[in-house]
Amino acid sequence: MARALLIVLDSVGCGAAEDAGAYGDAGSDTLGHIAQACAEGRGDREGLRSGPLNLPNLFRLGLAHACEASTGRPLAGVAKPAQPQGRWGYGVEVSQGKDTPSGHWEIAGCPVSFRWGYFTALENSFPAELVAGIVKEGSLPGILGNRHASGVAIIDELAAEHIRTGKPICYTSVDSVLQIAAHEEHFGLDRLYALCRTVRTLVDPLRIGRVIARPFTGSPEEGFTRTGNRKDFAIPPPQETILDRLAALARPIVTVGKIGDIFAHRATGVEIKPFGNAAMVEAALEAWDGLPDGGFCFVNLVDFDTEFGHRRDVPGYAAALEAFDRLVPHLEAALRPGDIAVITADHGNDPTWPGTDHTREHVPILAFGPGIPRTPLGRRESFADIAASLGIWLGIGPVGPGRHW
Template identity: 35%
Template sequence: MMGNAYVIVVDGLGVGAQEDAKEYGDEHMNTLGHISQKTGVQLPNLQKMGIGNILPLASIPENENPLSAFGKLREVSAGKDSTTGHWEIAGIQLEKPFPTYPDGFPEDVIKAFCEGIGVEKALCNKPYSGTEVIRDFGEEHLKTGYPIVYTSADSVFQIACHEDVVSIDKLYEWCEYTRNQIMVGKHEVGRVIARPFTGKPGSFERISDKRHDYSSLPPQNNLVQKLYDAGVKTYSIGKVADLFAGEGFTQYRPTKSNAEGISQLLSLMSADLDNSFVFVNLIDTDQLFGHRLDPEGYAGSLREFDRAIPAIVSKIREGDLLIITGDHGNDPCSNSTDHSREFVPLLVFPKGVAISEDLKTGDTFSNIACSVAEFFGVEHDFPGRSFLN
């Protein structure tokens, strides 16, 4: 049997501000460091892997004999969002960032959107928190039927609609139209996102498992597509496939929560896979706790993942590769609900496959793409270098 490679992205898990973080207003961010200091979180299994060796952590000591090779990776692409981060992990470096809209979308964009889907107007059209936007505009949406359109510091066009006003299937149609007809050319955002919600005024709730991301099409020269074209079976767990517009995956498994993502991963690992690449995103840390400035919730989500580490490691066969990393930061101990420009952690198991136990600071997230491509013997021209023997 041929080996399998598993890449687990803990969404929003940063390990300290990058050298260029000041350009993004993020010079004081340190997601994992601040959570450790603020909550005293204990992560015994990740500690055994060596996460405390990557940076000083108040509640997680170094390990003299870590199970994994350890280090951190620098993002070189312009941006700090999930699409940019996952694309760089897959070997795509963006010199030009996706467009953002700190003052809302231009009038011509909103006009084209409304005319295209057949509504008179859109509500909000500002950068907004996803929970606050339905609180502040949800009642008007119920009365008028007008969709709520908003953005964030990321390159996103988000459409929120109550499921009783606009069916989820209709919302998906609107998003697909917006992706393909409106947010193109100079307005090609990283993602158009469907944000359905439910409930009554004063108690609206997002239907997180029905969220759907419509990504910009990635360049074909990326790790997932290269592996797929070479005959490697490729699996997405969580929102990964959405970030690659569904391109290059043998199978994708959407998830409602980190618990389900971990369950799906363990299920695949028990299925006698061979010659397979499994790309996992665990979103709760970012979506539920980072954006909502909830360090205790974030810490709890990390503990949930930590408890799963022994089961995951036990299913790694001889000849397999496991990589744990992040895609950007999202410091819940800050005053910002946005992503942050941070290094991300790198744990490589088993450590014997790595060039050294201490991998220090890699020049790009794309070191992962180089390493996984090398693992499967697939030729590539990704930027970066492999950290494997």
């Protein structure tokens, strides 16, 4: 019986979507602009990387072809192979928004038809009654922040005051999120998680997609660092996903990274959450090695987004892509006859774009495995085509409104 491995390269978009202008993202292109920067030397960093974007394995599977099909432009400095060795195409998001839950849910067969709630005011972002509820229900002396901010910057700015006062740092962005940063030792990690669970219930009526715990450590003297103990508290998908279908049929499921958080831990099977892209790929391969026939492994690699996209770090993003590319042969070697692997993304986060937020983009779709035909996938009118296709592959029938390959 077939198995399926689905890897989401968080934020690795491949060109602005047709409706990107409505999100302020017309002209964004995560992979295209990274390649351009690398070709021009702006992707160089001493001791890290230099030269044109070097992704020989992903290009061999069709990534450069997918990018060019999406934008109509070749990737700068890249010589794409004449005949890709995988099935390649790109997906168009039909869900509203450009955040992680909508992208992942649609990939899993559940496009988002409702409008997310947002905190649009740049300052004093949260309604007064919500702030009062957070303070009361969380037994807090108050909150800090209450504005749109970069997580790294606002922690650097307010961490010392947070330690002194015991007030957590609350902030948001253009995405449907409320993020709470607190020191793991001075505030307490378990206390932070409990606070986020409380706030999750308070923002449910506002249709806020995620409450995110952002723990950090450090001191004013030595500086502060976010840790790998981030936890997302998301609303559950409103309809069936491929995970639900598989769980109902008692199929083996392994989820790696923040997949469990994104799907509110519903039908997410055995959850594995190491820290860092390399560790997550290693954990996925170890789980895959023991995954029975008919099993499904769903992986999110978040570093592209959190460590490099939001921080607008072009050399770091390019180096992370190249590091993942070196792992692709290990993924291919782990596939046996009947298996399929799909590499895709959930949105963009163009590190050359103004601001620090996600960008509304198409996403690449690469499918490969022993005996997989090398015909193009073309333009897919919904990310949900992935769930429909994997459902057919796994013998459970198409899931969601997508069209299977």
